[in-house]
Amino acid sequence: MKRINNDLLASVDSSAIQLPQYDRAGVKPGIVHLGIGAFHRAHQAFYTEAVLNQFGGDWGIIGCSLRSASVKTQLAEQDGLYTLVERGPEGEKFQIMGAVQQVVVGPEDPAALVAIMANPQTQIVSLTVTEKGYCHDPATGNLNLSHPDIQHDLGNLNAPKSAIGYIVAALLARKESGQSSFTVLSCDNLPNNGEVLEKVVLQFAKQVSAELCEWVSAHTKFPSTMIDRIVPATTDSDRADLEAKVGYRDEGMVVAEPFTQWVIEDKFCSARPQWEQVGALLVEDVTAFEKMKLRLLNGSHSMLAYAGYLAGFETISDVMTEPAFVALCKKFMDTEAGPTVKTPDGFDIEDYKKQLRDRFANPGLKHRTWQIAMDGSQKIPQRLLETLREQLASGGSIEVISLAIAAWFKYVSAVDDAGNAIDVQDPLAARLKSLCDSHPNTSERVAALLGVKEVFGEDLVGCSAFAAAISAWLDAFAKQGVLATIKQSFSA
Incomplete structure (x- = not known):
């Protein structure tokens, strides 16, 4: 069975499966996402796909894994395409998603990922790295300076391991090159997630230099968000079931419930997609x-x-x-x-x-x-x-x-x-x-x-x-x- 990819896309039955409604080759990346697991592909990428379908724009996503190469392996042969399967009491709905343009793996070339984030074309760095990815003390919200990844990153900022290290390394590169900053958008299940992320990023930056900490504080925004969609882990049975129904193989497919919600604090330091036009709620306080x-x-x-x-x-x-x-x-x-x-x-x-x-x-x-x-x-x-x-x-x-x-x-x-x-x-x-x-x-x-x-x-x-x-x-x-x-x- 053939894998879904750009070449196969033209032969997919668009009456049964929703397809990208834009020229993928003409879209430039504007978002770098750290932690490109199933949730991101079923939630934030879903909203960004809707923006591209309706309004276009340079809002392609470069997805980054900070640990495993599994998602890169799944999507590389598929030109970044994957199927979102919505499962509800009334049945299933299929949509092929095209917003993800590339997947990189941090440990394979940390400097390359920092360079992608530091590229002025990147307007937003978003993340779903789970609570533990913030390398903080959940009881106080402070950065855990004794965390092994934080210890490593403070001594090797040119080759970081943690999401916090990557963000600070990229912000440092933007500062040193005279470029503007980017918005850092937490999409994890943390109360006041933007504030938590800003706190640990500033605490890390201060360890690098007081000047960097001041620059980040003055030029970078950290909106808080509330994200909601149930996205279970995809199984081999899910892949086999999809293949039998649609006639192609998709190793990167994701499954989600029909319900989805995204509430975003309207606080950006640079351009952003028109997410509020496709169902997201932009508010002063989440x-x-x-x-x-x-x-x-x-x-x-x-x-x-x-x-x-x-x-x-x-x-x-x-x-x-x-x-x-x-x-x-x-x-x-x-x-x-x-x-x-x-x-x-x-x-x-x-x-x-x-x-x-x-x-x-x-x-x-x-x-x-x-x-x-x-x-x-x-x-x-x-x-x-x-x-x-x-x-x-x-x-x-x-x-x-x-x-x-x-x-x-x-x-x-x-x-x-x-x-x-x-x-x-x-x-x-x-x-x-x-x-x-x-x-x-x-x-x-x-x-x-x-x-x-x-x-x-x-x-x-x-x-x-x-x-x-x-x-x-x-x-x-x-x-x-x-x-x-x-x-x-x-x-x-």
């Missing part, structure tokens, strides 16, 4: 949207992932077939996360919560609990702990949040209810497992894990009510298992 999404969607997602995995469910849609989990999710939204968010004027919060639960239950998406469970030490502070702190301050309920943290504590022990090993993917995995192993007593284990300041800060280790609630859930899990505990405690 905080309300961001907090609502992080606490209601992402907080629920993490809770369902840890508890669902331990209960034996492979995907989130599987989890949502169990009425007790649906009730658990609803209670979390209604009594814990919901009361801590202030909704934008005219926004129907009850409809939003129901919509989220319906999205979680979408059987077309096979979003694995194990995938969502990755990097909990980086995600939990913003997804769950800020809600927790507000509930503690107001005397509100912390029942479900405590269950979620207990499930995470059980998960990072790396052994499930059946005694099987869990492949825990987390920057702190070894340390967390060691704390679990060395503290078999429940209350002592809880105290030890709450003492991980990078996650819980300074304030939660001494919160006896929180610790007691976590311990109670862990004891219940040990006695009867996670699934039985949730069924007993939460009825539909």
Whole structure:
């Protein structure tokens, strides 16, 4: 079966598959994106593709992987083309995306990537590198100067490893060549992600020189964004299914739900695509949207992932077939996360919560609990702990949040209810497992894990009510298992 590429594009059935409506050869790159995984290709590239289709412009994307060459391998033979498959309850929709013009791999030639970012043609450097890619302390937001990649980059700025190092190296090159700066656009699930990114970039730049730090601060913009679309990892089964339906092979395809949302702080130092004309929302302040999404969607997602995995469910849609989990999710939204968010004027919060639960239950998406469970030490502070702190301050309920943290504590022990090993993917995995192993007593284990300041800060280790609630859930899990505990405690 032939791979999708420029030559094959002319023979694709445009009545069944949406094709690029512009001359790809005539488009110059204006965006460099760090972290070109499935999410970017289904979200920011989706909006940019819509702009190119409707308005044209030099907004081609150069995608960059800072680790693996897998996406480059997938897309190089396909001339950057790939298929976006939207799966919803009503069926599937296919679109071939052409916005990605090239994929480069940082470690193969770091200086070349810095040069691409430093090219005056680059107006925007965006990134989806996940929370851990910011090399910061999630509890404080400060750059982790002892992080191995940051240590390396400070001594080898001509050949960086981290996203922060690449950004600063490119900004330094722009400054030294007398060029204008570019906008740095975070698209990761972090509260105030633009502010977080600006803080760590300036802290790194200051280590290079005070003059560079001042120049970056004066000339570079870091808009905050809120991004929302469920994009599960693509499987071999997905590729085979697409091939059978469309008649070509696509190694770079991505799968997503129909729903998509992008809220962007309108703060750019250079030109940008007309994203607001194709569905994105440009606003003065993204905080309300961001907090609502992080606490209601992402907080629920993490809770369902840890508890669902331990209960034996492979995907989130599987989890949502169990009425007790649906009730658990609803209670979390209604009594814990919901009361801590202030909704934008005219926004129907009850409809939003129901919509989220319906999205979680979408059987077309096979979003694995194990995938969502990755990097909990980086995600939990913003997804769950800020809600927790507000509930503690107001005397509100912390029942479900405590269950979620207990499930995470059980998960990072790396052994499930059946005694099987869990492949825990987390920057702190070894340390967390060691704390679990060395503290078999429940209350002592809880105290030890709450003492991980990078996650819980300074304030939660001494919160006896929180610790007691976590311990109670862990004891219940040990006695009867996670699934039985949730069924007993939460009825539909």
